[in-house]
Amino acid sequence: MPHIWCPGCGNGIVTAALVRAIERADYDQKDVVIVSGIGCSSRAAGYLNFNTLHTTHGRALSFATGLKMARPELKLFVIMGDGDCSAIGGNHFIHSARRNIDLNAIVVNNHIYGMTGGQHSPLTPSGKKATTAPRGTLEREFNILELARGAGATFGARGNAAQPRQLEQFITRAANHKGFSIVEALSPCPIAYGRRNKLGGPVDMLKDLKENSISIEKAARKEEAELEGKTLTGVIYQDEVPEYSTEYYHFIGKEIPGNTGG
Protein backbone atom coordinates (compact mmCIF):
# COMPACT_ATOMS: atom_id res chain seq x y z
CA MET A 1 0.00 0.00 0.00
CA PRO A 2 1.49 3.38 -0.93
CA HIS A 3 1.80 5.77 2.02
CA ILE A 4 3.69 8.88 3.04
CA TRP A 5 5.57 7.43 6.01
CA CYS A 6 9.37 7.06 6.05
CA PRO A 7 11.11 3.71 6.34
CA GLY A 8 11.39 2.74 10.00
CA CYS A 9 8.45 4.91 11.08
CA GLY A 10 6.24 3.54 13.87
CA ASN A 11 2.99 5.01 12.54
CA GLY A 12 2.13 1.91 10.52
CA ILE A 13 2.55 -0.32 13.58
CA VAL A 14 0.32 1.91 15.70
CA THR A 15 -2.30 2.13 12.93
CA ALA A 16 -2.33 -1.66 12.58
CA ALA A 17 -2.78 -2.02 16.35
CA LEU A 18 -5.72 0.39 16.17
CA VAL A 19 -7.36 -1.57 13.36
CA ARG A 20 -6.98 -4.87 15.26
CA ALA A 21 -8.38 -3.23 18.39
CA ILE A 22 -11.45 -2.04 16.47
CA GLU A 23 -11.91 -5.59 15.18
CA ARG A 24 -11.59 -6.98 18.72
CA ALA A 25 -14.09 -4.44 20.05
CA ASP A 26 -16.50 -5.96 17.50
CA TYR A 27 -17.96 -2.70 16.26
CA ASP A 28 -20.04 -2.45 13.12
CA GLN A 29 -17.85 -0.85 10.45
CA LYS A 30 -20.45 1.83 9.76
CA ASP A 31 -20.44 2.99 13.39
CA VAL A 32 -16.71 3.62 13.48
CA VAL A 33 -15.25 7.04 12.70
CA ILE A 34 -11.56 7.85 12.57
CA VAL A 35 -10.81 11.51 13.22
CA SER A 36 -7.31 12.94 12.98
CA GLY A 37 -5.44 16.23 13.09
CA ILE A 38 -2.44 17.31 11.06
CA GLY A 39 0.93 15.60 11.04
CA CYS A 40 2.46 12.31 9.94
CA SER A 41 0.40 10.02 12.17
CA SER A 42 -2.82 11.88 11.32
CA ARG A 43 -2.49 10.74 7.72
CA ALA A 44 -3.50 7.28 8.98
CA ALA A 45 -7.16 8.35 8.67
CA GLY A 46 -6.84 8.44 4.89
CA TYR A 47 -5.62 4.85 4.79
CA LEU A 48 -8.55 3.29 6.65
CA ASN A 49 -11.84 2.06 5.21
CA PHE A 50 -14.20 3.78 7.62
CA ASN A 51 -15.79 7.20 7.67
CA THR A 52 -12.63 9.20 8.15
CA LEU A 53 -12.19 12.85 9.04
CA HIS A 54 -8.81 14.51 8.59
CA THR A 55 -9.22 17.90 10.26
CA THR A 56 -7.09 20.99 10.93
CA HIS A 57 -3.95 21.19 13.05
CA GLY A 58 -4.73 20.64 16.73
CA ARG A 59 -8.51 20.65 16.32
CA ALA A 60 -9.30 16.96 15.81
CA LEU A 61 -10.88 16.64 19.26
CA SER A 62 -13.15 19.65 18.67
CA PHE A 63 -14.44 18.28 15.36
CA ALA A 64 -14.88 14.94 17.13
CA THR A 65 -16.77 16.60 20.00
CA GLY A 66 -19.27 18.10 17.56
CA LEU A 67 -19.71 14.81 15.73
CA LYS A 68 -20.06 12.78 18.93
CA MET A 69 -22.68 15.19 20.30
CA ALA A 70 -24.61 15.05 17.03
CA ARG A 71 -24.32 11.26 16.75
CA PRO A 72 -23.54 9.78 20.17
CA GLU A 73 -24.00 6.24 18.88
CA LEU A 74 -20.85 6.49 16.75
CA LYS A 75 -17.50 5.14 17.99
CA LEU A 76 -14.84 7.76 17.54
CA PHE A 77 -11.08 7.19 17.50
CA VAL A 78 -9.03 10.36 17.35
CA ILE A 79 -5.46 10.00 16.11
CA MET A 80 -3.10 12.84 16.96
CA GLY A 81 0.64 13.36 17.06
CA ASP A 82 2.42 14.74 20.11
CA GLY A 83 2.68 18.29 18.73
CA ASP A 84 -0.84 18.27 17.30
CA CYS A 85 -2.37 17.12 20.58
CA SER A 86 -0.30 18.83 23.24
CA ALA A 87 0.83 22.13 21.67
CA ILE A 88 -1.62 23.62 19.17
CA GLY A 89 -4.40 21.32 20.38
CA GLY A 90 -3.62 21.56 24.09
CA ASN A 91 -6.70 23.55 24.96
CA HIS A 92 -9.08 21.17 23.19
CA PHE A 93 -7.28 18.24 24.75
CA ILE A 94 -7.78 19.36 28.36
CA HIS A 95 -11.38 20.40 27.75
CA SER A 96 -12.28 17.11 26.07
CA ALA A 97 -10.81 15.39 29.11
CA ARG A 98 -12.73 17.70 31.45
CA ARG A 99 -16.06 16.93 29.76
CA ASN A 100 -15.27 13.22 29.89
CA ILE A 101 -16.80 12.87 26.44
CA ASP A 102 -16.54 9.37 25.00
CA LEU A 103 -13.70 9.89 22.53
CA ASN A 104 -10.75 7.54 22.22
CA ALA A 105 -7.66 9.67 21.78
CA ILE A 106 -4.62 7.87 20.37
CA VAL A 107 -1.58 10.09 20.84
CA VAL A 108 1.25 8.84 18.68
CA ASN A 109 4.24 10.23 20.54
CA ASN A 110 7.48 10.29 18.55
CA HIS A 111 8.75 13.31 20.53
CA ILE A 112 9.08 15.47 17.43
CA TYR A 113 7.26 17.34 14.65
CA GLY A 114 8.05 14.89 11.87
CA MET A 115 6.20 16.24 8.87
CA THR A 116 7.85 19.65 9.07
CA GLY A 117 11.25 18.04 9.43
CA GLY A 118 12.06 17.71 13.13
CA GLN A 119 11.11 20.62 15.39
CA HIS A 120 10.77 20.12 19.14
CA SER A 121 7.32 19.55 20.61
CA PRO A 122 5.99 19.76 24.18
CA LEU A 123 6.73 16.03 24.40
CA THR A 124 10.38 16.31 23.34
CA PRO A 125 12.40 15.30 26.40
CA SER A 126 14.53 18.05 27.91
CA GLY A 127 17.97 18.23 26.36
CA LYS A 128 17.07 16.44 23.13
CA LYS A 129 17.99 18.04 19.83
CA ALA A 130 15.64 19.28 17.14
CA THR A 131 15.99 21.61 14.17
CA THR A 132 14.57 24.38 16.34
CA ALA A 133 16.69 23.29 19.31
CA PRO A 134 20.00 22.50 17.64
CA ARG A 135 21.82 22.50 20.97
CA GLY A 136 19.11 20.58 22.78
CA THR A 137 15.81 21.92 24.11
CA LEU A 138 15.81 23.72 27.46
CA GLU A 139 12.07 23.22 27.86
CA ARG A 140 10.52 20.61 30.11
CA GLU A 141 8.17 18.08 28.59
CA PHE A 142 4.60 17.22 29.50
CA ASN A 143 3.64 13.89 30.96
CA ILE A 144 0.65 13.67 28.63
CA LEU A 145 -1.19 11.00 30.62
CA GLU A 146 -0.88 12.96 33.87
CA LEU A 147 -1.91 16.14 32.08
CA ALA A 148 -5.03 14.38 30.82
CA ARG A 149 -5.78 12.93 34.23
CA GLY A 150 -5.42 16.31 35.91
CA ALA A 151 -7.89 17.68 33.38
CA GLY A 152 -10.42 14.92 34.06
CA ALA A 153 -9.66 12.06 31.66
CA THR A 154 -11.02 8.80 33.03
CA PHE A 155 -8.82 6.33 31.16
CA GLY A 156 -5.10 6.59 30.48
CA ALA A 157 -2.82 3.94 29.03
CA ARG A 158 0.67 3.90 27.56
CA GLY A 159 2.06 1.44 25.08
CA ASN A 160 4.64 1.49 22.34
CA ALA A 161 5.30 0.48 18.77
CA ALA A 162 7.79 -2.17 19.89
CA GLN A 163 5.05 -4.08 21.73
CA PRO A 164 2.13 -3.84 19.30
CA ARG A 165 0.01 -6.66 20.78
CA GLN A 166 0.07 -4.93 24.13
CA LEU A 167 -0.78 -1.61 22.49
CA GLU A 168 -3.71 -3.28 20.74
CA GLN A 169 -5.02 -4.48 24.11
CA PHE A 170 -4.78 -0.99 25.59
CA ILE A 171 -6.69 0.49 22.65
CA THR A 172 -9.36 -2.21 23.00
CA ARG A 173 -9.73 -1.41 26.68
CA ALA A 174 -9.89 2.31 25.86
CA ALA A 175 -12.63 1.57 23.29
CA ASN A 176 -14.64 -0.33 25.87
CA HIS A 177 -14.24 2.44 28.43
CA LYS A 178 -17.12 4.89 28.60
CA GLY A 179 -15.62 8.36 28.86
CA PHE A 180 -12.61 10.25 27.58
CA SER A 181 -9.71 7.88 27.09
CA ILE A 182 -6.17 8.49 26.02
CA VAL A 183 -3.69 5.92 24.82
CA GLU A 184 -0.17 7.26 24.45
CA ALA A 185 1.66 5.22 21.83
CA LEU A 186 5.40 5.80 21.94
CA SER A 187 6.71 5.47 18.43
CA PRO A 188 10.08 5.82 16.74
CA CYS A 189 10.90 8.58 14.26
CA PRO A 190 14.35 7.52 13.09
CA ILE A 191 14.54 10.19 10.39
CA ALA A 192 13.61 13.43 12.14
CA TYR A 193 14.36 12.54 15.77
CA GLY A 194 16.61 9.45 15.96
CA ARG A 195 19.32 10.61 13.59
CA ARG A 196 19.74 14.03 15.17
CA ASN A 197 19.92 12.55 18.66
CA LYS A 198 22.17 9.63 17.68
CA LEU A 199 19.63 7.02 18.75
CA GLY A 200 20.56 4.57 15.99
CA GLY A 201 18.38 3.13 13.25
CA PRO A 202 14.79 1.91 13.40
CA VAL A 203 15.74 -1.44 14.93
CA ASP A 204 17.80 0.21 17.68
CA MET A 205 15.01 2.63 18.46
CA LEU A 206 12.41 -0.13 18.69
CA LYS A 207 14.76 -2.18 20.87
CA ASP A 208 15.30 0.81 23.17
CA LEU A 209 11.56 1.41 23.41
CA LYS A 210 11.05 -2.17 24.53
CA GLU A 211 14.00 -2.31 26.93
CA ASN A 212 13.27 1.03 28.53
CA SER A 213 9.67 0.24 29.31
CA ILE A 214 8.24 -1.70 32.20
CA SER A 215 4.66 -2.70 32.76
CA ILE A 216 2.82 -1.08 35.62
CA GLU A 217 2.23 -4.53 37.15
CA LYS A 218 5.94 -5.41 37.13
CA ALA A 219 6.92 -1.96 38.32
CA ALA A 220 4.75 -2.41 41.40
CA ARG A 221 7.06 -5.19 42.55
CA LYS A 222 10.30 -3.22 42.05
CA GLU A 223 12.25 -0.79 44.19
CA GLU A 224 12.17 2.83 43.07
CA ALA A 225 15.87 2.80 42.19
CA GLU A 226 15.32 -0.06 39.76
CA LEU A 227 12.76 2.01 37.86
CA GLU A 228 15.22 4.82 37.06
CA GLY A 229 14.96 5.69 33.35
CA LYS A 230 12.08 3.27 32.76
CA THR A 231 8.81 4.24 31.14
CA LEU A 232 5.64 2.76 32.58
CA THR A 233 3.36 0.91 30.18
CA GLY A 234 -0.13 -0.39 30.82
CA VAL A 235 -3.45 1.05 31.87
CA ILE A 236 -2.21 3.71 34.24
CA TYR A 237 -5.64 4.82 35.43
CA GLN A 238 -9.31 4.09 34.84
CA ASP A 239 -12.15 5.81 36.70
CA GLU A 240 -15.92 5.53 36.40
CA VAL A 241 -17.38 9.00 35.93
CA PRO A 242 -20.58 9.95 34.02
CA GLU A 243 -19.93 10.38 30.32
CA TYR A 244 -20.89 13.69 28.72
CA SER A 245 -22.87 12.76 25.58
CA THR A 246 -24.91 10.16 27.49
CA GLU A 247 -25.61 12.68 30.24
CA TYR A 248 -26.65 15.30 27.70
CA TYR A 249 -29.04 13.02 25.82
CA HIS A 250 -30.50 11.85 29.11
CA PHE A 251 -30.94 15.51 30.10
CA ILE A 252 -32.85 16.36 26.91
CA GLY A 253 -34.86 13.14 27.16
CA LYS A 254 -33.68 11.69 23.87
CA GLU A 255 -32.69 8.12 23.30
CA ILE A 256 -29.33 7.29 21.76
CA PRO A 257 -29.95 4.76 18.97
CA GLY A 258 -28.38 1.33 19.56
CA ASN A 259 -26.50 2.54 22.59
CA THR A 260 -24.41 -0.34 23.89
CA GLY A 261 -21.88 1.69 25.80
CA GLY A 262 -18.15 1.88 25.13
Added chain:
Amino acid sequence: MPETKPVLMQGNEACAEGAISAGVRFYAGYPITPSTEVAERMAARLPDIGGVFIQMEDEIASMAAVIGASIGGMRTLTATSGPGFSLKQENLGYAIMAEIPCVIVDVQRMGPSTGVPTAPSQGDVMQARWGTHGDHPVIVFSPASVYESYYLTIAAVNLSQKLRQPVIILLDEVIGHMREKVTIPRDSKLMVEKISDKVPADWKPYDEKGLTPLVPFGFGHYYHVTGLFHDQYGFPTGDPPQVERALDRIHEKLEKYRDEVVLTNYIGHKEPRVVIVTYGCTVRSARAVVKKAYWNNRQPVGLLSLQTLWPFPEREVKEIAKKADAIIVPEMNMGQIVSEVERHVKGEAEVIPLNRYDGEMISPDQISEVMGGWLS
Protein backbone atom coordinates in the same frame (compact mmCIF):
# COMPACT_ATOMS: atom_id res chain seq x y z
CA MET B 1 -42.57 30.12 21.46
CA PRO B 2 -45.54 32.17 20.19
CA GLU B 3 -46.28 31.00 16.68
CA THR B 4 -48.38 33.11 14.40
CA LYS B 5 -48.63 36.13 16.62
CA PRO B 6 -46.10 38.91 16.20
CA VAL B 7 -43.39 39.10 18.86
CA LEU B 8 -40.83 41.68 19.77
CA MET B 9 -37.28 40.45 19.56
CA GLN B 10 -33.67 41.38 18.87
CA GLY B 11 -31.82 40.69 15.64
CA ASN B 12 -29.60 38.27 17.53
CA GLU B 13 -32.61 36.38 18.84
CA ALA B 14 -34.17 36.42 15.38
CA CYS B 15 -31.08 34.69 14.00
CA ALA B 16 -31.49 31.98 16.62
CA GLU B 17 -35.20 31.60 15.87
CA GLY B 18 -34.60 31.61 12.12
CA ALA B 19 -32.05 28.86 12.53
CA ILE B 20 -34.47 26.79 14.60
CA SER B 21 -37.25 27.32 12.03
CA ALA B 22 -34.87 26.08 9.35
CA GLY B 23 -34.11 22.91 11.29
CA VAL B 24 -30.89 23.83 13.05
CA ARG B 25 -30.51 21.53 16.05
CA PHE B 26 -26.86 22.06 16.91
CA TYR B 27 -25.16 25.14 18.24
CA ALA B 28 -21.56 25.46 19.40
CA GLY B 29 -20.22 28.82 20.45
CA TYR B 30 -18.12 30.93 22.73
CA PRO B 31 -19.31 34.08 24.55
CA ILE B 32 -18.47 37.36 22.84
CA THR B 33 -20.10 40.80 22.80
CA PRO B 34 -22.29 41.77 20.96
CA SER B 35 -23.33 38.29 19.74
CA THR B 36 -23.93 36.49 23.03
CA GLU B 37 -27.74 36.60 22.84
CA VAL B 38 -27.63 34.18 19.91
CA ALA B 39 -25.93 31.62 22.13
CA GLU B 40 -28.19 32.37 25.08
CA ARG B 41 -31.31 31.91 22.99
CA MET B 42 -30.04 28.63 21.58
CA ALA B 43 -29.03 27.42 25.05
CA ALA B 44 -32.55 28.08 26.26
CA ARG B 45 -34.35 26.62 23.25
CA LEU B 46 -32.39 23.66 21.92
CA PRO B 47 -32.68 21.21 24.85
CA ASP B 48 -36.49 21.42 24.64
CA ILE B 49 -36.58 20.48 20.98
CA GLY B 50 -34.08 17.63 21.10
CA GLY B 51 -31.15 19.75 20.00
CA VAL B 52 -27.58 20.07 21.15
CA PHE B 53 -26.13 23.22 22.66
CA ILE B 54 -22.49 23.19 23.64
CA GLN B 55 -20.34 26.04 24.85
CA MET B 56 -16.87 25.24 23.62
CA GLU B 57 -13.50 26.21 25.08
CA ASP B 58 -12.83 28.79 22.37
CA GLU B 59 -13.95 30.15 19.00
CA ILE B 60 -11.76 27.76 17.05
CA ALA B 61 -13.28 24.75 18.78
CA SER B 62 -16.79 26.14 18.20
CA MET B 63 -16.22 26.32 14.47
CA ALA B 64 -14.70 22.83 14.50
CA ALA B 65 -17.60 21.41 16.50
CA VAL B 66 -20.26 22.74 14.11
CA ILE B 67 -18.40 21.18 11.18
CA GLY B 68 -18.16 17.88 13.06
CA ALA B 69 -21.88 17.96 13.87
CA SER B 70 -22.73 18.79 10.23
CA ILE B 71 -20.78 15.75 9.10
CA GLY B 72 -22.97 13.84 11.53
CA GLY B 73 -26.03 15.15 9.65
CA MET B 74 -27.22 17.97 11.88
CA ARG B 75 -27.97 21.49 10.73
CA THR B 76 -25.64 23.77 12.61
CA LEU B 77 -25.10 27.35 13.70
CA THR B 78 -22.42 29.32 15.49
CA ALA B 79 -22.22 33.03 16.27
CA THR B 80 -19.42 35.41 17.12
CA SER B 81 -18.06 38.93 16.65
CA GLY B 82 -14.92 40.33 14.98
CA PRO B 83 -12.18 38.92 17.23
CA GLY B 84 -13.87 35.53 17.34
CA PHE B 85 -14.55 35.64 13.61
CA SER B 86 -10.80 36.05 13.10
CA LEU B 87 -10.23 32.89 15.11
CA LYS B 88 -12.81 30.94 13.15
CA GLN B 89 -11.25 31.64 9.79
CA GLU B 90 -9.05 28.56 9.45
CA ASN B 91 -11.87 26.13 10.07
CA LEU B 92 -14.22 28.22 7.93
CA GLY B 93 -11.80 27.60 5.08
CA TYR B 94 -11.86 23.92 5.95
CA ALA B 95 -15.66 23.82 5.66
CA ILE B 96 -15.49 25.56 2.29
CA MET B 97 -12.84 23.16 1.02
CA ALA B 98 -14.49 20.03 2.39
CA GLU B 99 -17.95 21.32 1.34
CA ILE B 100 -19.54 20.97 4.75
CA PRO B 101 -22.66 23.10 5.35
CA CYS B 102 -22.87 25.40 8.37
CA VAL B 103 -23.99 28.94 9.19
CA ILE B 104 -21.82 31.49 10.96
CA VAL B 105 -23.24 34.71 12.40
CA ASP B 106 -20.77 37.57 12.87
CA VAL B 107 -22.28 40.46 14.80
CA GLN B 108 -19.84 43.15 13.76
CA ARG B 109 -18.40 45.47 16.37
CA MET B 110 -15.94 48.33 16.14
CA GLY B 111 -12.43 47.11 15.38
CA PRO B 112 -9.61 46.44 14.68
CA SER B 113 -8.57 44.22 17.58
CA THR B 114 -10.65 44.50 20.76
CA GLY B 115 -11.83 47.89 19.45
CA VAL B 116 -15.06 49.15 21.00
CA PRO B 117 -16.88 45.90 21.81
CA THR B 118 -20.25 47.59 22.30
CA ALA B 119 -20.11 49.98 19.34
CA PRO B 120 -21.56 49.11 15.93
CA SER B 121 -19.46 48.89 12.81
CA GLN B 122 -19.47 47.35 9.35
CA GLY B 123 -15.77 46.65 9.41
CA ASP B 124 -15.79 42.90 8.73
CA VAL B 125 -16.98 43.00 5.12
CA MET B 126 -13.55 42.22 3.74
CA GLN B 127 -12.71 39.79 6.54
CA ALA B 128 -15.82 37.86 5.60
CA ARG B 129 -14.64 37.83 1.99
CA TRP B 130 -10.93 37.13 2.41
CA GLY B 131 -10.39 36.18 6.06
CA THR B 132 -9.41 32.62 5.34
CA HIS B 133 -6.48 31.86 3.08
CA GLY B 134 -6.46 30.75 -0.54
CA ASP B 135 -8.90 31.32 -3.39
CA HIS B 136 -12.26 30.46 -1.94
CA PRO B 137 -15.91 31.29 -2.55
CA VAL B 138 -18.02 32.82 0.24
CA ILE B 139 -21.69 33.56 0.69
CA VAL B 140 -22.35 36.53 2.97
CA PHE B 141 -25.76 37.93 3.89
CA SER B 142 -26.31 41.28 5.58
CA PRO B 143 -29.74 41.80 7.19
CA ALA B 144 -31.09 45.32 7.63
CA SER B 145 -33.86 44.53 10.10
CA VAL B 146 -34.85 42.01 12.73
CA TYR B 147 -37.26 40.33 10.33
CA GLU B 148 -34.55 40.13 7.69
CA SER B 149 -32.29 38.56 10.31
CA TYR B 150 -34.93 35.88 10.76
CA TYR B 151 -35.62 35.03 7.16
CA LEU B 152 -32.05 35.48 5.89
CA THR B 153 -30.93 32.99 8.54
CA ILE B 154 -33.49 30.53 7.18
CA ALA B 155 -32.27 31.20 3.65
CA ALA B 156 -28.70 30.78 4.85
CA VAL B 157 -29.36 27.39 6.43
CA ASN B 158 -31.18 26.06 3.37
CA LEU B 159 -28.68 27.42 0.90
CA SER B 160 -25.83 26.08 2.97
CA GLN B 161 -27.37 22.61 2.86
CA LYS B 162 -28.17 22.77 -0.82
CA LEU B 163 -24.77 24.04 -1.93
CA ARG B 164 -22.73 22.32 0.79
CA GLN B 165 -21.16 25.66 1.49
CA PRO B 166 -20.83 27.67 4.70
CA VAL B 167 -22.94 30.83 4.76
CA ILE B 168 -21.95 33.87 6.82
CA ILE B 169 -24.49 36.29 8.23
CA LEU B 170 -22.93 39.68 8.86
CA LEU B 171 -25.09 41.41 11.39
CA ASP B 172 -24.01 44.66 12.93
CA GLU B 173 -24.43 45.65 16.53
CA VAL B 174 -27.41 47.88 15.65
CA ILE B 175 -29.46 45.11 14.04
CA GLY B 176 -28.22 42.51 16.53
CA HIS B 177 -29.43 44.42 19.56
CA MET B 178 -32.39 46.35 18.15
CA ARG B 179 -35.87 45.08 18.99
CA GLU B 180 -38.52 44.90 16.28
CA LYS B 181 -41.67 43.01 15.47
CA VAL B 182 -41.31 39.56 13.93
CA THR B 183 -44.00 37.06 13.02
CA ILE B 184 -42.83 33.50 13.22
CA PRO B 185 -44.92 31.07 11.15
CA ARG B 186 -46.48 28.11 12.97
CA ASP B 187 -45.54 25.15 10.81
CA SER B 188 -42.41 26.16 9.12
CA LYS B 189 -42.39 25.01 5.51
CA LEU B 190 -39.13 26.80 5.14
CA MET B 191 -36.89 23.79 5.42
CA VAL B 192 -35.55 22.22 2.27
CA GLU B 193 -36.31 18.58 1.66
CA LYS B 194 -34.27 16.09 3.63
CA ILE B 195 -32.04 14.55 1.07
CA SER B 196 -29.88 11.95 2.73
CA ASP B 197 -32.57 9.24 2.76
CA LYS B 198 -32.43 8.47 -0.94
CA VAL B 199 -28.82 7.99 -1.80
CA PRO B 200 -27.92 6.34 -5.10
CA ALA B 201 -25.60 3.34 -4.81
CA ASP B 202 -22.89 5.06 -6.81
CA TRP B 203 -22.98 8.20 -4.62
CA LYS B 204 -19.65 9.99 -4.35
CA PRO B 205 -19.07 12.80 -1.86
CA TYR B 206 -17.29 15.02 -4.41
CA ASP B 207 -18.70 13.61 -7.62
CA GLU B 208 -16.92 15.13 -10.62
CA LYS B 209 -20.26 15.23 -12.42
CA GLY B 210 -21.46 17.89 -9.99
CA LEU B 211 -22.88 18.72 -6.63
CA THR B 212 -24.19 15.79 -4.57
CA PRO B 213 -25.92 16.02 -1.19
CA LEU B 214 -23.79 15.22 1.83
CA VAL B 215 -24.45 11.76 3.22
CA PRO B 216 -23.62 11.97 6.92
CA PHE B 217 -21.12 9.65 8.59
CA GLY B 218 -22.47 6.46 10.06
CA PHE B 219 -24.71 5.25 7.22
CA GLY B 220 -22.30 2.88 5.54
CA HIS B 221 -21.02 5.22 2.84
CA TYR B 222 -17.30 5.24 3.49
CA TYR B 223 -15.40 8.30 2.39
CA HIS B 224 -12.72 10.68 3.56
CA VAL B 225 -13.14 14.32 4.55
CA THR B 226 -10.03 16.49 4.48
CA GLY B 227 -8.87 20.06 4.02
CA LEU B 228 -6.33 18.77 1.52
CA PHE B 229 -7.20 18.90 -2.16
CA HIS B 230 -9.06 15.69 -2.80
CA ASP B 231 -10.51 13.41 -5.44
CA GLN B 232 -14.17 12.37 -5.91
CA TYR B 233 -14.03 10.14 -2.83
CA GLY B 234 -12.33 12.74 -0.68
CA PHE B 235 -8.85 11.22 -0.74
CA PRO B 236 -5.87 13.57 -0.92
CA THR B 237 -4.36 14.50 -4.26
CA GLY B 238 -1.68 16.88 -5.42
CA ASP B 239 -2.20 16.09 -9.09
CA PRO B 240 -2.36 19.51 -10.86
CA PRO B 241 -5.38 18.81 -13.12
CA GLN B 242 -7.34 17.40 -10.18
CA VAL B 243 -6.36 20.33 -7.96
CA GLU B 244 -7.52 22.83 -10.56
CA ARG B 245 -10.78 20.95 -11.12
CA ALA B 246 -11.46 20.81 -7.38
CA LEU B 247 -10.96 24.55 -6.98
CA ASP B 248 -13.21 25.27 -9.99
CA ARG B 249 -15.81 22.96 -8.50
CA ILE B 250 -16.25 24.93 -5.27
CA HIS B 251 -16.56 28.20 -7.19
CA GLU B 252 -18.84 26.98 -9.96
CA LYS B 253 -21.66 25.89 -7.67
CA LEU B 254 -22.13 29.48 -6.51
CA GLU B 255 -22.28 30.71 -10.09
CA LYS B 256 -24.77 28.01 -11.06
CA TYR B 257 -27.14 28.95 -8.24
CA ARG B 258 -26.45 32.69 -8.42
CA ASP B 259 -30.12 33.64 -8.46
CA GLU B 260 -30.66 31.97 -5.10
CA VAL B 261 -27.39 33.30 -3.69
CA VAL B 262 -27.46 36.98 -4.72
CA LEU B 263 -30.30 38.88 -3.06
CA THR B 264 -30.85 42.63 -3.42
CA ASN B 265 -33.74 45.02 -3.13
CA TYR B 266 -34.34 48.26 -5.04
CA ILE B 267 -36.74 51.01 -4.01
CA GLY B 268 -37.23 54.44 -5.51
CA HIS B 269 -37.42 56.17 -8.89
CA LYS B 270 -37.45 54.12 -12.11
CA GLU B 271 -35.00 56.46 -13.80
CA PRO B 272 -32.86 57.56 -10.87
CA ARG B 273 -30.10 60.11 -11.09
CA VAL B 274 -28.71 59.29 -7.67
CA VAL B 275 -28.74 55.85 -6.08
CA ILE B 276 -27.60 54.86 -2.63
CA VAL B 277 -26.00 51.43 -2.48
CA THR B 278 -25.67 50.10 1.04
CA TYR B 279 -26.31 47.23 3.45
CA GLY B 280 -27.00 46.31 7.08
CA CYS B 281 -28.15 48.99 9.49
CA THR B 282 -27.08 51.75 7.09
CA VAL B 283 -29.99 50.72 4.84
CA ARG B 284 -32.29 52.17 7.49
CA SER B 285 -30.83 55.67 7.27
CA ALA B 286 -30.74 55.43 3.49
CA ARG B 287 -34.39 54.33 3.40
CA ALA B 288 -35.40 57.37 5.45
CA VAL B 289 -33.64 59.58 2.90
CA VAL B 290 -35.24 57.90 -0.11
CA LYS B 291 -38.68 57.95 1.51
CA LYS B 292 -38.47 61.67 1.96
CA ALA B 293 -36.85 62.49 -1.38
CA TYR B 294 -38.76 60.09 -3.62
CA TRP B 295 -42.03 59.22 -1.96
CA ASN B 296 -42.68 62.72 -0.64
CA ASN B 297 -40.94 64.89 -3.21
CA ARG B 298 -40.70 62.64 -6.32
CA GLN B 299 -37.00 63.32 -6.71
CA PRO B 300 -35.09 60.94 -9.03
CA VAL B 301 -33.38 58.90 -6.33
CA GLY B 302 -33.26 55.24 -5.35
CA LEU B 303 -31.82 52.77 -2.90
CA LEU B 304 -30.23 49.45 -3.74
CA SER B 305 -29.89 47.48 -0.54
CA LEU B 306 -27.60 44.51 -0.63
CA GLN B 307 -28.86 41.52 1.35
CA THR B 308 -26.03 39.56 -0.23
CA LEU B 309 -22.61 41.17 0.02
CA TRP B 310 -20.64 38.21 -1.37
CA PRO B 311 -20.71 37.07 -4.09
CA PHE B 312 -20.93 40.79 -4.89
CA PRO B 313 -24.17 41.73 -6.73
CA GLU B 314 -22.26 43.07 -9.70
CA ARG B 315 -25.08 42.74 -12.26
CA GLU B 316 -27.48 44.72 -10.11
CA VAL B 317 -24.92 47.45 -9.48
CA LYS B 318 -24.03 47.64 -13.19
CA GLU B 319 -27.71 48.10 -14.03
CA ILE B 320 -27.89 51.02 -11.62
CA ALA B 321 -24.75 52.57 -13.08
CA LYS B 322 -26.32 52.62 -16.56
CA LYS B 323 -29.06 54.93 -15.30
CA ALA B 324 -27.60 56.96 -12.48
CA ASP B 325 -25.17 59.86 -12.56
CA ALA B 326 -24.00 59.15 -9.06
CA ILE B 327 -23.88 56.21 -6.67
CA ILE B 328 -23.46 56.99 -3.00
CA VAL B 329 -22.03 54.19 -0.89
CA PRO B 330 -22.46 54.87 2.83
CA GLU B 331 -20.67 52.36 5.09
CA MET B 332 -19.71 52.28 8.74
CA ASN B 333 -16.09 51.61 7.93
CA MET B 334 -13.28 53.34 6.01
CA GLY B 335 -14.63 52.10 2.67
CA GLN B 336 -14.86 48.36 1.97
CA ILE B 337 -17.75 47.61 -0.39
CA VAL B 338 -17.20 50.92 -2.24
CA SER B 339 -14.10 49.58 -4.03
CA GLU B 340 -16.18 46.68 -5.27
CA VAL B 341 -18.84 49.10 -6.54
CA GLU B 342 -16.18 51.14 -8.34
CA ARG B 343 -14.63 48.02 -9.82
CA HIS B 344 -17.90 47.02 -11.49
CA VAL B 345 -19.22 50.48 -12.35
CA LYS B 346 -16.01 51.15 -14.29
CA GLY B 347 -16.53 54.89 -14.45
CA GLU B 348 -20.09 54.71 -15.86
CA ALA B 349 -21.29 56.71 -12.87
CA GLU B 350 -19.63 58.75 -10.19
CA VAL B 351 -19.08 56.59 -7.10
CA ILE B 352 -19.09 58.53 -3.85
CA PRO B 353 -17.96 56.92 -0.61
CA LEU B 354 -19.55 58.09 2.61
CA ASN B 355 -17.79 56.68 5.62
CA ARG B 356 -18.21 56.90 9.33
CA TYR B 357 -16.00 55.02 11.75
CA ASP B 358 -16.48 56.57 15.16
CA GLY B 359 -18.83 53.88 16.45
CA GLU B 360 -21.98 55.80 15.55
CA MET B 361 -24.54 55.21 12.80
CA ILE B 362 -24.54 57.20 9.59
CA SER B 363 -27.50 59.56 9.90
CA PRO B 364 -30.07 60.31 7.16
CA ASP B 365 -28.89 63.93 7.26
CA GLN B 366 -25.36 62.90 6.37
CA ILE B 367 -26.61 61.02 3.34
CA SER B 368 -29.02 63.80 2.31
CA GLU B 369 -26.22 66.32 2.41
CA VAL B 370 -24.13 64.31 -0.05
CA MET B 371 -27.15 63.57 -2.23
CA GLY B 372 -28.30 67.17 -2.32
CA GLY B 373 -25.25 68.28 -4.27
CA TRP B 374 -26.16 65.87 -7.09
CA LEU B 375 -29.81 66.85 -7.34
CA SER B 376 -29.48 70.61 -7.46
